[in-house]
Amino acid sequence: xxxxxxxxxxxxxxxxxxxxxADRGGEAGxxxxxxxxxxxxxxxxxxxxxxxxxxxxxxxxxxxxxxVLFGFAALRxxxxxxxxxxxxxxxxxxxxxxxxxxxARYAALTGLLVGLTLPATVPWYVPCVAAFxxxxxxxxxxxxxxxxxxxxxxxxxxxxxxxxxGTLSATSGPVLSPGRLLVGSVTEPASIEMIAPxxxxxxxxxTRGPRTEAFAIDRPIWTARRLASGDLPVGSTAPLTTxxxxxxxxxxxxxxxxxxxxxxxTCTIALIVVGLYLVYRxxxxxxxxxxxxxxAAIAAAILPIRVPLGNGQFDVRWLPGSIVERExxxxxxxxxxxxxxxxxxxxxxxxxxxVLSRPLTARGQALFAAGIGALTIAMxxxxxxxxxxxxxxxxxxxxxxxxxxxTRRRPLGSGYAGRTTRLTREPSRQVxx
Amino acid sequence: MDRLxxxxxxxxxxxGGLFLPDEKALTARKPIEQLPTDAPLDxxxxxxxxxxxxxxxxxxxxxxxxxxxxxxxxxESLSVRSPVDGRIVEIGRAWTxxxxxxxxxxxxxxxxxxxxxxxxxxxxxxSTLRDVAELARxxxxxxxxxxxLHVSLGTARDDRIDTLIVNAMETEPNLTCDLRLLxxxxxxxxxxxxxxxxxxxxxxxxxxxxxVALRHGRIVRQLxxxxxxASRRIRVVALEDKYPQCHxxxxxxVLLGREPGPGSDARELGALxxxxxxxxxxxxxxxxxxxxxxxxxxxxxxxxxxxNLNVPFGTPIQRLIEHVGLRxxxxxxxxxxxxxxIPLPDVRAVTTPDMAGxxxxxxxxxxxxxxxxxxxxxxxxxxxxxxxxxxxxLELKEDFSDSERYSLAACIECGICTYVCxxxxxLAEAIRQCRGRLEESAAGSA
Numbered sequence: 001x002x003x004x005x006x007x008x009x010x011x012x013x014x015x016x017x018x019x020x021x022a023d024r025g026g027e028a029g030x031x032x033x034x035x036x037x038x039x040x041x042x043x044x045x046x047x048x049x050x051x052x053x054x055x056x057x058x059x060x061x062x063x064x065x066x067x068v069l070f071g072f073a074a075l076r077x078x079x080x081x082x083x084x085x086x087x088x089x090x091x092x093x094x095x096x097x098x099x100x101x102x103x104a105r106y107a108a109l110t111g112l113l114v115g116l117t118l119p120a121t122v123p124w125y126v127p128c129v130a131a132f133x134x135x136x137x138x139x140x141x142x143x144x145x146x147x148x149x150x151x152x153x154x155x156x157x158x159x160x161x162x163x164x165x166g167t168l169s170a171t172s173g174p175v176l177s178p179g180r181l182l183v184g185s186v187t188e189p190a191s192i193e194m195i196a197p198x199x200x201x202x203x204x205x206x207t208r209g210p211r212t213e214a215f216a217i218d219r220p221i222w223t224a225r226r227l228a229s230g231d232l233p234v235g236s237t238a239p240l241t242t243x244x245x246x247x248x249x250x251x252x253x254x255x256x257x258x259x260x261x262x263x264x265x266t267c268t269i270a271l272i273v274v275g276l277y278l279v280y281r282x283x284x285x286x287x288x289x290x291x292x293x294x295x296a297a298i299a300a301a302i303l304p305i306r307v308p309l310g311n312g313q314f315d316v317r318w319l320p321g322s323i324v325e326r327e328x329x330x331x332x333x334x335x336x337x338x339x340x341x342x343x344x345x346x347x348x349x350x351x352x353x354x355v356l357s358r359p360l361t362a363r364g365q366a367l368f369a370a371g372i373g374a375l376t377i378a379m380x381x382x383x384x385x386x387x388x389x390x391x392x393x394x395x396x397x398x399x400x401x402x403x404x405x406x407t408r409r410r411p412l413g414s415g416y417a418g419r420t421t422r423l424t425r426e427p428s429r430q431v432x433x
Numbered sequence: 434m435d436r437l438x439x440x441x442x443x444x445x446x447x448x449g450g451l452f453l454p455d456e457k458a459l460t461a462r463k464p465i466e467q468l469p470t471d472a473p474l475d476x477x478x479x480x481x482x483x484x485x486x487x488x489x490x491x492x493x494x495x496x497x498x499x500x501x502x503x504x505x506x507x508x509e510s511l512s513v514r515s516p517v518d519g520r521i522v523e524i525g526r527a528w529t530x531x532x533x534x535x536x537x538x539x540x541x542x543x544x545x546x547x548x549x550x551x552x553x554x555x556x557x558x559x560s561t562l563r564d565v566a567e568l569a570r571x572x573x574x575x576x577x578x579x580x581x582l583h584v585s586l587g588t589a590r591d592d593r594i595d596t597l598i599v600n601a602m603e604t605e606p607n608l609t610c611d612l613r614l615l616x617x618x619x620x621x622x623x624x625x626x627x628x629x630x631x632x633x634x635x636x637x638x639x640x641x642x643x644x645v646a647l648r649h650g651r652i653v654r655q656l657x658x659x660x661x662x663a664s665r666r667i668r669v670v671a672l673e674d675k676y677p678q679c680h681x682x683x684x685x686x687v688l689l690g691r692e693p694g695p696g697s698d699a700r701e702l703g704a705l706x707x708x709x710x711x712x713x714x715x716x717x718x719x720x721x722x723x724x725x726x727x728x729x730x731x732x733x734x735x736x737x738x739x740x741n742l743n744v745p746f747g748t749p750i751q752r753l754i755e756h757v758g759l760r761x762x763x764x765x766x767x768x769x770x771x772x773x774x775i776p777l778p779d780v781r782a783v784t785t786p787d788m789a790g791x792x793x794x795x796x797x798x799x800x801x802x803x804x805x806x807x808x809x810x811x812x813x814x815x816x817x818x819x820x821x822x823x824x825x826x827l828e829l830k831e832d833f834s835d836s837e838r839y840s841l842a843a844c845i846e847c848g849i850c851t852y853v854c855x856x857x858x859x860l861a862e863a864i865r866q867c868r869g870r871l872e873e874s875a876a877g878s879a
Contacts, residue, residue, distance in 0.1 A: 038862045040772040040848030041765055042453075042606065043798040046855045048806050102803055146804030146856075283808075360809035360820070409448070409818035411843035412682055413694040 051355055052105045054281050058274035059112045059350055065270040066263035070120035071176055071214075073187045074263045078115035081127035085111025088135040103145040110134045113153035116264025116346060117390065118160070120186055121174060122167055130160035150397045151357040154347075154390045161387050169386050171222045173260025174214040177206055184213035192216050197223075202250040203258035219260045220341035221380065223247050228381035230306030230314040239307045240323050240330035244337070251333055254340040264350070265343045275349035284353040287366040292348035293339060296373030297321075300338035301331065303381060343389035344376045351390075357397045364400075364407035371396045436650070444647065445687045449816040450675040451849055453772070455606035460732050463740040465613050468748065468756060470517045475527035475537040475783045476747030477513070478503045481579030482532035484510040490538060494521045499723050502538050511573045511581050516725035516745030517542040527747070528782040530768030530775040531579060537747065537783065562586060562632050572718035573725070576711045577681060577698075579787035585705055589637060596704040597638040598688060599626055599712055601645045602672060602679035605770035607732040608790045611709040613741045614728060615645065615652050618713065623659040623667065625716040630665035638705075641667050642688055646674035676772065677816055677847040681706045695842030710789065727786055731756075733771070733793040735763035744784050751780035753791055761795035772848045802857045811850035811860055817843045821850035825863035833871060841868050 067074045089107035093099050111131045118127055134156025142148040161168050172194070174186040185191060191213040195206070200217050208215070226232040227243060234242040244251075249259050257267030264271070278284035301321025306314040317323070323331035339345070352358065352372050359368045375392035385391050478488050486503035490496060496515045503513040519542040527537035570583035577585075599622075603611040614622065623643075630641040643660065645653055653671045660667040672678055672687055684706060685699050686692035693701045714724040725745055732739040737758030744753065750766060767774025768788045784791075811821040819840040827837060841864065850860035 038776070038859075038865065039767070039769075039774055039846075040852050040861065041767060041774065041776075041792075041794055041797060042771040042852065043857070044853050045798060046810075046853065047800075047857070048803060048855045051806065051808065051855060100803065144804070146806055355806045355808045358807070358809075360807060360812045360822070362813065365809075408820065409812070409815075411695070411819050411840050412686070412817040412845065413692050413697070413843055414839060 048102050049105065051283050052102065052109055054278060054283050055350070055354070056105070056109045056112065058278055059109065059116060059264070061274050062116060062264040062267065062270050062346070062350065063112060065257060065267040066116065066120070068182050069176060069257050069267065070174075070186055070263055071180075071182060071184050073185065074120040076124070077118055077120055077122060077127045077263060078112060080124055081115035081118070081131040082108055082111035084128040085114065085131040085135045088132050092136065092140055098144070100145065106145050107135050107139070110139065110153045110156070113264075113350060114156045114160075116350070117153065117157040117262045117343060117387075119168070119170075119173055119261065120263055121170075122164070126160055126164050126167065129163060130156040132156075133159040146356060148356055149400070150394050151351055151354050153354075154351055154393050154397075158387060158390050158394060161385075161390075165386075170219070172216050172218045174216040175203065175258050175260055176214050177208040177212060178204060179208070180213050186214045188213070198246045200249065203253045203256075217249065217260060218247070220248060220254060220337065221261070221386075224338060224341055224380055227305055228303075230308050232308070234307060236307050236309055236315060238325040238330075239305070239317075240320065240334050241325045241328070244330055244333050248337055251336055251340075254337060259341070261341075262343060262346065265346045268340045268345050271345045271349040278349075278353065283355070284349075285362055285365050287362050288353045288358070288369040289348045290369075291366040292344075292352065292369035292373040294373070295370035296339055296344055296377050297335050299374040299377035300335045303377060305334075338377055338380070342376065342380055343387060344373070344380075347372065347376070347389040347393050352393050352396070357400065359400050359403045359407065361404070361407045361409065364403045367403055367407065368396050368400065371399070440647075440650070444671075444673050446673050446675060447678070447683050447686050447816055448818065449814050449849070450677060450683075451814050451853070452674070453604075453606050453676045453852075455604075455676070456732065456734075457607065457609050457612070459607070459736075459739045460609045460730050460741055461612060463609075463613070465610075465617055465728050465741045465743055468742045468744045468753070470542045470745060472542075472749075472752045473522060474516060474519075474540045474542070474745060474747040475525070475749060475781070476502060476516065476540060476745075477527055477529050477532070477783060477785060478524075478536040478538060479532065480511050480513060480573060480575055480581075480746070480786050482529070482535070484581060486510060486513060488524060488536065488538065490521050490524075492521050492523050495519070495543075496521060496540065499725065505570075509581060509584050511570065511575065511583075513538075513746075514573055514723045514725050515540060516747065519543045527749075528777065528779060529785050530777060530782065530788055531785065540747075560628075560632060562589060562637050565629070565632055568718050569715060572714065572723045573786075574711055574714045574718060575724075575786045577706055577708060579785070582707070582711055582715070585700070588700075589705060592700045592703070594700060594703050594705050595638065596640040596642065596689070596702075597626075597629060598684060598699070598704055598706045599641075599643045599709060600679060600681065600684055600706050601643060601709040602674070602684065603646065603709075603789075604674050604676040604679040605772055605789075606676070607770045607792050608730045609732075610728040610730045610741050610789055612646075612649060612652070614709055614713050615649070615656070618716070619652070619655055619659060621716045622709070622712055623656065623663055625712055625719065626660075626667055627663040627665050628719070629715075630663075630667060635665055641665065643667060643669045644684055644688065645669060645671055646678075647671040648674050676849070677845065680816070680845050680847065682845055683816055695839065710786075714786075724786070727784075727788075729784065729788060730790040731793075732790060733763070733767075733795075735759055735761045735793040735795040746786060747783045749781050749783050750777060750791055753784075754780060754793070759793070763793035763795050764797050765794050767792040767794070772852065773846065800857045802859065805856050805858060808855055810853040810855070814849050814853050816847060816849065817845050819843055821860040821864060822858075824867060825858065825860045827867050828863050833867075838871060841871055844868065 085107045114130045114134050134152040138152035138155035174192050176184040193212045193215040255268045279286050304316045304318045305320045321331040321335045359365050372392045376389045379388035485506040488503045498518050500515045501512045505512045519540040522539040526534045566583040566586040574582045576582040601611050656669045660669045682692045699706045728743050737760040766777045848861045
């Protein structure tokens with residue numbers, strides 16, 4: 001006892017060490033518990049809040065790029081979507097008297113993701129209705145945060161596509177011209193210059209008139225559909241060279257994002273950067289983007305294009321990815337264009353990896369992402385719907401329980417031939433009397 | 434260069450598991466210290482639960498160190514010896530981590546004592562399995578999970594055991610007592626392994642493995658040198674110190690290539706796993722000292738001077754806390770490390786042979802649980818390959834399917850699922866409860 005005095009600092013003496021109880025009792029029979037709880041008594045200190053915050057930061061960075069590319073109109077769409085999602089969540093928590101901090105954060109993230117999938121030119125009610133659809137039917141009707149089968153933001157976007165097909169299925173769209181980034185307007189028809197296919201030489205080369213703030217070109221995804229259906233007059237001698245020269249923006253444009261499309265869909269570079277950030281934080285497994293992109297690339301390289309021969313006949317060419325014209329591998333360029341032109345990149349980096357609706361294991365996620373990639377390319381070219389990547393995500397989300405079943409891990413000690421399991425025996429190795 | 438190659442070599446490991454921030458730096462360089470025996474001890478009358486004994490002493494009796502206090506009531510049980518010279522105060526009850534309240538013998542120590550030889554020392558070499566088992570029985574050596582060592586040695590022939598694995602992995606956070614034993618007593622320990630390997634001229638344990646953690650490179654090299662100088666072949670295997678590599682099933686999986694089935698143990702695979710503390714006790718027993726104390730690590734963020742102490746069985750943890758001092762007010766005291774330790778309800782709980790450490794934590798980090806977000810971390814990191822998320826949802830279910838039973842039985846209760854869960858769900862606890870129900874229903878139907 002004599003040693004203790006010098007050893008104790010911080011004002012605690014050993015007599016204080018019966019913790020959580022003033023009543024120590026005199027008899028051995030009256031012990032009080034120090035703390036309830038079972039092992040483990042340490043925690044990794046990761047929380048759902050961190051996951052949702054990291055995801056919001058990633059989506060916010062992509063949104064910033066979208067605002068630079070599409071101007072104030074993009075900011076308006078995103079703010080409307082986030083505000084309307086948060087308002088819906090707030091109203092619902094008022095009605096149900098259930099308040100959850102994480103639910104509100106997730107609703108705001110859902111609104112942000114919905115905003116990213118929409119083009120900047122939509123009327124004000126489109127983001128509001130899409131965000132409402134994402135929060136109320138797609139999240140709350142499934143039981144709130146943590147219980148959804150389909151990614152809520154994607155559900156909102158697809159429902160909006162049904163409701164506002166006219167505005168969302170336009171064949172061409174505007175992009176701010178060089179020199180008017182961030183400050184220009186893509187919504188005033190007077191200041192938008194239409195550029196027909198064939199005259200367009202790339203975003204950086206565009207010269208603008210005195211009143212031009214933006215120019216409108218065909219959406220690359222629309223060109224892809226026309227090519228697959230044999231509607232695009234590309235000529236039969238060197239179809240892919242003609243396609244990339246006359247009908248498509250240069251590949252740098254689709255990578256940097258200066259092409260028409262959803263606010264967060266076009267800037268592939270930004271999506272890759274935030275994807276790397278999420279992988280670094282450990283919230284996104286690399287399997288999702290890598291397998292998704294690989295499967296999409298393989299599908300794009302295999303699935304046929306139709307080259308019109310003029311008299312209503314088509315030349316169906318399989319393996320377009322392997323086409324080399326004039327000693328120039330245009331097939332590879334075509335594949336790159338297929339990958340970057342639609343919502344596939346946004347889908348793989350930010351929507352498919354969402355924790356709530358992805359499979360549990362790494363193998364399952366690889367399968368899931370590969371399905372999304374292949375389905376996206378197939379539906380983008382041949383499907384009946386306009387938002388192929390989002391439909392692919394919803395379809396694969398539907399298969400998540402099945403994938404989880406298929407990719408279960410082998411429990412320790414099982415799976416050896418001739419093993420009889422003694423399930424009734426006490427599992428711990430304690431000796432019983 | 435050789436060292437680099439050795440470090441970078443592909444090592445056999447298991448799927449799942451985590452490299453935890455293990456706080457071993459607190460005590461890793463603290464030499465083993467002898468705890469002064471100047472306060473009364475409450476020696477439990479059973480070395481571990483399920484080993485019945487008859488108490489031989491009565492209050493007021495003077496006992497010498499090593500004298501039998503309670504004798505074994507069955508062949509499988511172990512006698513309890515006095516850790517000190519002293520006087521019996523009373524026969525009462527004390528709290529033990531594994532057995533709850535157990536009968537105990539309170540001894541007032543009388544003055545300083547010298548470690549004394551209470552057993553007849555065994556001639557080294559040429560001994561038979563029966564001799565070793567008899568030595569372990571008379572010295573009171575317990576093995577894995579508090580099971581008596583002499584029982585597993587006695588049935589080694591019947592179980593067709595040919596592999597001896599000494600488990601010095603100690604991947605549990607905070608604990609460094611095995612590490613200190615390896616640092617300070619490696620010659621003794623290797624000599625004891627050598628002796629065990631030579632039982633019945635090497636016919637019993639044909640395959641002798643010492644499993645140590647890879648990152649203690651200097652110790653691993655030293656052990657390699659000592660093992661090379663030994664008369665029998667001892668394989669020193671350095672394994673990744675990924676938690677919970679120290680678990681017997683995972684030791685088997687990594688060293689033998691397959692693991693025992695759920696509800697079974699390593700003997701099914703012909704292996705006998707011996708914790709390092711048991712080996713140290715056996716080394717002492719060879720020199721004639723009975724097993725009446727063990728080295729344990731007192732650590733945790735509430736402790737002022739964490740360290741490794743050689744502590745007689747039956748020391749109240751209050752005595753340990755007084756010795757190491759407190760820096761903060763502890764919220765929980767654990768018998769063992771923070772991942773698998775058992776909470777002790779009071780400072781009068783006493784130490785037992787299977788208690789490898791005392792961890793005092795001033796923080797309990799878990800917040801309020803929210804809905805599962807399906808992040809999949811528990812599935813990915815589970816060393817047993819089960820889905821803790823799905824199993825924790827079985828709590829309300831009445832009946833379990835076969836695969837659910839199987840998964841429940843496969844759980845090794847390492848606690849990683851609760852540790853990683855970002856929703857703060859008590860997954861390990863839920864699985865433990867389901868297991869309890871499963872065992873109850875199995876016992877009810879049998």
